[in-house]
Amino acid sequence: MALILKSDQRSVAPSAVGNWTALAAAGVAPPSVTGFTRLETQPTTIGLQQGLQAAVADPLWMLARQWQFNEFQGEDAGTPLSVSCTVTGNPVRQFRPGSKKDAQPWKMLPAGGAPIQARVEAEPVWRRHPRLRGEAGLQLLRRAGPALRNAVLQAYPLTLATPADPAADPAGLLWSSVLHGRTVDAQALASDLEPLRGADRRLTGLPASLSAMDGSALGILDTWLAWLDGLVFEGAADNPAWQGERFEYAFALGTGAVALEAAEYTDGHVDWEEFQAEPMVSRVRPRQTTFAVAQRHPSPVRYPGMPADRYWEFEDGRVNFAGAEAGATDLLRLSVSEFALTFGNDWFMLPVRLPVGALYAVTSFQVIDSFGVTSTPGAVADNAQTPWHMFTLTHPARLPGDLGNALFLPDSVEDVLHGAPLEHTLVVRDEMANLAWAIEKKVQGTSGEPLDRDQEARALAFQQQLDFAAGDPQVVYRLATPVPANWTPLLPVRRQGLQPGAPVDIHLERAGMKRFYPAPAALGRPDPAYSDFLDGLDAQPNFITPLPVADAVHVRAYVFHPRGHLLRQDPDRPMPDAERQWLEEEEVPRIGATLRRTFQYARSADGRSWLWVGRSKTAGRGEASSQLRFDVAVKAAARQ
Template sequence: MAYILDKAFAVNKDVFTLAQKQPSITGYTRLETLPTAVSMKTGLQAPLADPLWLLARQWQFNEFQGEDAGTPLKLRFAVQGAPIDAFRSGTDVQPQPWQALDGVPLETRVEAEPVWATHPRLRGEAGLQLLRMSPPALRTALLQNYPLSLSAPTATEAAADQAGLLWSQLFDRRTVDASALRADLQPLLLDGVLTGVPAVLGNDAATQALLQTWLDWYDALVYEGAANNPAWQRERMEYAFALKSGNIALDAAEYTDGHLDWDDFIATTAPGDAAQVHTFSVAQRIPTPVRYPGMPAERYWEFEDGQVNFAGAEAGATDLARMCVTEFALSFGNDWFMAPVRLPVGALYRLENDAFEVVDSFGIPATVRPIQPLGQTPWQMYALRASPNLGNQLTGTLFLPDSLDGVQEGAVLEHTLLVRDEMANLAWAIEKTVQGVSGEPLDRDLEAKGLAFSQQIEFPTAADAQAVAPQLIYRLATPVPANWTPLLPTRKGLDFAAPLDIQLARAGMKRFYPDPVTLVADDPDYDKFLANLDAQTDFITPLAIAEDAHIKAYIFYPRGWLLRRDPNQPMDIHDTLLLEEEEVPRIGASLKRKFQYARSSDGRSWLWIGRSKLAGRGEAASGLRFDVAEKRKP
């Protein structure tokens, strides 16, 4: 029991008496939004009843109570950084040698693939640039010896490849094939400097200087990678590579979206010594409160700009991410401070001694250390994922990759969808666009209509009393568009005692047509159709059928670089593709090849062709059925 001196009980003699203090329990309650309901509209409306109620609500939110807390004014700390010193393509299963970094941005180095060989129009434009620079005599010699041959698309492709049709009329033998000229100049180069000129172009100093200027421009225009990029994993349609800093390797085994950041890497051990550490001292920084558009006001009863309607946020019982964001925005939005620090990219950083000193508005210094996880919780924010054998070596370490920002994407050169077809019990690779004769996109959906022929079966008329027209038509298989390629399930490995592991093998779709010589009536359109199939040797392969079968058979293959090693050559038996089954989920996948352009941190510009894989559009229905009996159309 406690006793206090209470002035309220004092008598006239100004003598204080002892008063017994009533026992009490002091509690503090913080009112916060409860983002577990579907809508927070009612809680955030806070309807007013009367002024007294408003004062009570202000008291309830502690707006009348001051806080004896200091505001951070100064920060002092030091950052230690270990630079990235090597790059390696591929995975640990098929390791490539470590290579020194040469200043090429990560996205460009990982994604880049051949460009000049796959884009004739770009070769013609590069040659046109040389023609603009050349005098008349040299221009004539270039067109005679290095003409660009750009054939027009076939009759079937013409409607689907309008760009190829136009560029073939404009560029065919009217400009210079830049790649052919570059190949002839290659033997004459010594450390990047021309030592001569091909004899067909003359051998004067002015021509050599002009070609040197053009060659420097040509080599800097596009960044090309290897023909068989080891970073591209065909069985997963993803990029895989690794970076190294001393004895620490940073593996990125599933890079797909076209932008690299620290969360794409997993740290593991690597052979070698520890990297040299550089220290960056920060003598003083002034922290500033974190602000973002639509941030709630610090005081509850204060008009806001309404850029963000938190009352319209809806969160179910399982929307944990949305509830966390709402909790941060409404309850703890004004508890964060920011102190920017400029550091070189391409290194692993951590605070020296894992701490920094804060001086508040009262002049009191305090040492701040990282938040420690409770219990055995392994999760940390902004922390690199690391293998257990690294221990605490990367605790509190942040990776700043030398990635690109603001990448501009060109038109999609190639687009392929990977989908599942539950009704046909198959998976399909659907080519939407591929590169045409000029390198520009070709619409395969439109082309597929020209590669299909609807056979009309003539039946006896009712006037012929001796014949009866059938009521049902039997079809061996229903037609599937030519741009749909089946992905057949196949067992991985030959160990039947091991657990079943399925891969999806890219196959070809067989199609059978009657031989024209067996038809009663000759159809010129049908003859043109078969002749067009025979002309498409790059992606349509005829099958050998016995002469007495009276059948012509073809296999339709894909014609893009995503599903083929070299679509400019006939299909080879060694050109196989086995996709891991989990890479074709129920939602599917969308694969794209496109030009990309960006500037790196040093101001240089980069142009390359890269690939990406994003979520698809869901399941698809091919309508493929076998042994179908259909009613005859009247």
Template sequence: MAISLSAARLAVKSPLIAQPDPSHTVWSRLEPLATSDDVSDSLQARIADPLWMLARQWQFNELQGEDAGSPISAALAVVGLPVSTLLHQQNAVDAVTLPAGAAAIEALVEHEQVLSVHPKLNAQAGQQLMRRLRAAGLPDAGQVLRAQFPAALPAPDDAVADNAGFVWHMLLDQRAIDAQALASTLKALPDRAALEAFTSGLGVAAAQVGSAADLLSHWLGWLDELALDGSAPGASPYWQPQRLEYSFALGAQGDGPPVRLQADEYADGRLDWHSFTLGAAANLPGGPSEAFDVPPKDAPPPRPPLPTTARYPGMPADRYWEFEDGRVNFGMLGAAKSDLTRLAVLEYALVFSNDWFTLPLTLPTNALYRVSQFDVRDNFGITLTIPPAGWNMFEMSLQPGAPVARLDNALYLCPALNTLEGPPLEHVLLVRDEMANLVWGIEKRVQGASGEAIDRKFESTRLSTNQTLRPSADAPANGALLQYTLQTPVAANWVPFLPVRKEGATPANWAIQLQRGVVTHYYQVTASRLADPVNLRYSAFIERLRSNRFVETTGVQGAVDNQLQGFMFHPRGSLLRLDPNAPVASDFLRVEEEEVPRDGIELKRRFNYARDAQGRALLWIGRSKTTGRGEGASGLKFDVVTRGKV
């Protein structure tokens, strides 16, 4: 419909409005207008004819030159502060000074004692010394050391369930040197003269005392580099048992006040800059405002880094009709109109994924860095200065009360370790059981007598809660129509966690914690019935329960002809223990209730192996916590009535 300007009482101030310049239409980008929730048909890119393909290439700007340069080099300047201290989150007094060339932060935080909890490795380290002594022509000295420091590999409680522990007990018990005990004795010697006196006491000839002392010194150095050994038994001092995660802080000292970085919830075994926050706690003074003003440490790259296109598995090809590997099928990613997150991922992958570049940069470890200069040169010779993006997506978070409003252009680069993780020495699941209204700690794998992992479920079957007495041959048949069960059995490797009131909770703020408990099972232990030949296997089962150090027993109750005894199953591993060195019957772990979500959590304790920036091999035992696999069902019921066999 035409509209008259005069009829509409509109005045034209410029003739360009009444007579605009001719325009032309171009395609700079195709925006799909979806009429269906399925995007697979549009992503198939069906081919019609050559002319149609040329038109589609023209529409997708494949025939257009943009006169845009590609980055070919970059000039980068980085300044930073060295990390100087490692300290507890709540106790800044016990700070550990980190010297130059210290081990990676992950290893220092996670490591716990190795030789004391792995008798097989301890004995094998002693065998290494015996082999060295034999190679040096001193086999008698090795036998004397074995007699003075015998390595003990105790027999397992159940040889069938812990077969590896039984085998290594028969092979190595008292047949190797206790490496940990010998190392403690050698380290206590004050000087070289004392070491040679100790060596001469091993029956070494006077002419070989010096070489034998050197051999012991070399072996002691080898043992120190074998694994990072903790100073105290049990978990790392940075492990928070009530949270089932690590908590620590780092101090970075420069010319100004120190910087304090806090890692409150480090649990997944991968330490990176986003694991840290900056806060102002009473025991962590100082802030970064002046620390970054005077850069105390310059870390220029040894050579200009070359920008490379960012790649990821399944990335779309650069050309539209180029064959792809098919590892990721974007055509199967159906998205509704309201599914904004999936649409954003699709748009990034299909449109903007080739616009990102990466710069490989090697920096000294254990330091807090920021980029002071960033210039990029393209293939046309144009140098462009890249300013800070100002995004807080790629910088550390700040806790309430932090000394600064934000950390502009600051990034903590932790040692990038490619850690090799061994099979779990201990594997525990914490799941919620809605039917029983409990949280269960399920021990799947624990360390056996030799230190090797054993299947806790198989051992639980050996400690079966379904064992029953067989009636004697002259006993009358049970003809009861209804049979009453006070409590259904639960597997021995299922440990309950009961809700208890949190210490210090008030009626206005009533908070709970989950405290580890036990399930008590009562079994028939009448002597006459246990002596019956038909109950031979049941009698052996009772003896296994009574001899197991992780099973607590109660007194025998009842009449002489009907005696019962209670058995309480405690955890065998250390993940569900507050103090593994305390008696298991008096050690109760309390876990914060919010740490066990509906999906549960998965705890693992295992060996980690990595090489640091100096090329040193690092071996340590660490722990990790990840999301679980969902809820569980223990089958625990009370007051169950079933129909008997007539």
């Protein structure tokens, strides 16, 4: 800030000088007009434009602006010219799916195995994707000769049934007409070939159904089976890493002395901030590797739009710091702006190439500056000894050795390609109905491709038109309004049950919507469309369960369940009575959540390609309204 004092006197005519002289003799001061001009920044304004502009007024203004930007402040510090350091790494050698409370055993990680995302997320693919099995079989048919082609088509034909609802599953209708009986079921053939492999994973013979083939068929099948092994990376059917009560993954990596816990992995991107370090007791001895870096020249940290080092330099126009708007209480934005403008050129970078999949700590660090002074700086920490660190893993207990300031470089893959969702489910709150819902938008159909559950729900919402006589009442009573078949209620229940004195701890339990329909015999007249509709409900036991009722002659009852893997353990069989699923209440916020199952493809650092099916959870779309109401009277013209 600069204060400039400036005095001005009005000009007067010469004839008035005598009068002023008389006044001065009488002890009266002559009149004058004095003005003060104050030039300063305005920190209470929103914009920084006026404070950062270099307005040229006079030399004193220029000197004051340079003083405000610490241009005249000497720090007696040299520029680092040479750096030597030593980095110690502890490679990750163990993997444990699930959280600590799941008590899953630790597994040794093979060298050159799958990346973290594929190992954590992968689940079975072949069983629920007939189209993929058929396309893998087509690869064999392209390699095989006429004799082998006819033999495998006769012994292992692909069976792909026509979907029950072609309007909701057009992909299933298409692929059933194209692939059914025209290609090979790759998994059925691979299951018969797997026991015939030797210790070197080479085929030693052919199954009985192909015993008539010659030796060339053995080589073709061996090459095709090796290709099939690397096509898709599969995991266990009951993936213990998936936490169904939170729709998240949990896993841990072990170095022999430190366990890296990742308790809330949801978005498909794994980096060091996902983990929390804890001491671990393991039978696997830690294996340390030392990397020495000698005489490396550091380079200043630069970023797009960085302010110039000196005040009177032309700056990059890609970032306009003067356009940043910050109020007097916006401390975070003010701190970032001050750091960039004042201390942005005090940082240097020293690249070090290290293998991924290890926990690293800097054990020695020496700097030689431009004055020839050698110094040994330490890790960044708060002087008040508070638990504040920068780029450091969170660790509640003291870690062995120098791992308290360690950094983890995970063996993850970047730029993962995601396919179209195989399953898409929304978890929402419905304040008007005082319920939470899981809304299935897409699930896998008969071919493994997505099925539109919204379209299917319309077909499952058959409405019977009632006939009213002239003297009948003009209102119809409904116990409850209908809800689409793809809406699954999540009922709030007490975790401890109805125990006196127990705390009210609520979680959400997956339920099913009950539907009641009049039996055809109760209608008084035949309705073929209505009878076909009820027969269609009975023909889909995997997600529609008939309920026994006392008056089965007049009423039929059904329960509609979800169809996808996100809300079921096994969608290919009827819902068992013992299968129950709970969800933590805080996992359904007011904004909701979006769940997806997709194919994911990526390449690891060694150039290998990986294809797997994984799940993700992202923010939802807000609240929803099911229009569910109870005890409703509607006009007689309405349908039920």
